[in-house]
Amino acid sequence: MEKMAVPPEKKQYQEIGDDLRNHIIQGLHPVGSRLPTERMIAEKYGVSRTIVREALLMLELQGVVDIRQGSGVYVMRIPAENEEEEERFFNSEIGPFEMLQARQLLESNIAAFAAKMATKADIDNLKRILEQEQRAIALNDTSQDNNKVFHLLLAGSSQNQMLLETVESIWRHMDASPLWQHMRGHIETRAYRLKWMGDHQTILAALRRRDVMGAWQAMWQHLENLKHSMLEFSDADAPDFDGYLFESVPIFQGKLQ
Template sequence: MDKVVIPQEKKQYQEIGRDLRQKIQQGHFAIGTRLPPERNIAETYGVSRTIVREALLMLELEGTVDIRQSSGVYVIRIPNENAEEEDPILHGEVGPFEMLQARQLLESNIAAFAAKMATKTDIENLRRTLEQEQRAIVANDESGDNDKMFHLLIAGATQNQMLLDTVKSIWQRREASPLWQQLHSRIATKGYRLKWLADHQNILAALRRRDVMGSYQAMWQHMENIKGTLMELSDVDAPEFDGYLFESVPIFQGKLV
């Protein structure tokens, strides 16, 4: 019997980021020059544009480039040859869009299951969390963590500890991710918090109705809204781009096809 080979972790964005860094080191792009458009980079490496975005975020995080919305990506520093060894923080790091994809697939199904399993206490706790977030937004209070709590409460409403632990694990990884923090800092304003609050209210309304498909759709759309916003903010050379991140998992009339 042939030996089963376990797939190894592949971080394409890191490979592309390293290659772009090397090109900068070799003088292909001088300080102050603009890198090729994101679409061109994606075509050159034969990858999706979300992977290119993650590679550019990696270079921005290390201080090599500056991403300027609606302008482009500019070289601001020539990294030395030991740049990666000096800053190993991104070794093995999952990209923010890959992380968001996992959340969309998992948490949409969790919301659907929670619509069946949630107790009155679960629904009440979710309602109180949204009220707390609404008050925090009005007061410009950024100290709370109501967003995270809302998603954990939904996972807990499934009455399945394994699902709750899985969602907790993803959030812990998100909080420890420098790339995610770099990207998420752009959507932490009051306006975006109000947008996510409205999404959460739609999810809660579906859960209250015990609407399984409605809960699935509301959570899927919430993640889609986050993705779309992040794509728009990070797609500096084509802000009108509206392609789907998860083309391998299309959704049609509330069902995966």
């Protein structure tokens, strides 16, 4: 008899976020109303305010609430019931380092393949987004996620729709992860944006040379740099810490054919 898969146990912030979401669906908090304070919610559920903050961030990422600094948390819309399956998928228990490991394994090989497959238009688009990011950094403009766009354009330059959709799926997981979003605040300062842009320039240079191995190494190193930066801001003793995944030796260390 075939065994049924057991869904992973939800984390505290997910349980609290789901409970608050259900209260909104039930009409306990109408659109435009302000939710109870973090302190009140923390006392109600017997958890820390940090966990409450993650739960509220999860709801904000879903577009259900708006967190206004110094004012409170306001209900923006009533969630539809048909959203539950998609939310369950993108709020599944996948840690930020597990997502990053998947990106490193996948995107390094995509970069190598793109070194063979990218068209002149692809190269021009990648160059344009780096120039756009350079201007944005100079103006301290954070309105556009040029980092994400660069990685999606690179995946698209493989000319393989399945690879592009896979990378898009990983980014949607990251966008829906409160832990990843919390980490972004540390790794998207001006200094780090300059660092990532330098990494991206190295990747693009390899693509322009049609250097397959160089593109693979440049992407691998870029995500390795991101990993080290994330580890600096992580609490290794936290129950949700999954940075131990990177203690293993990279699967691929030889030369691409």
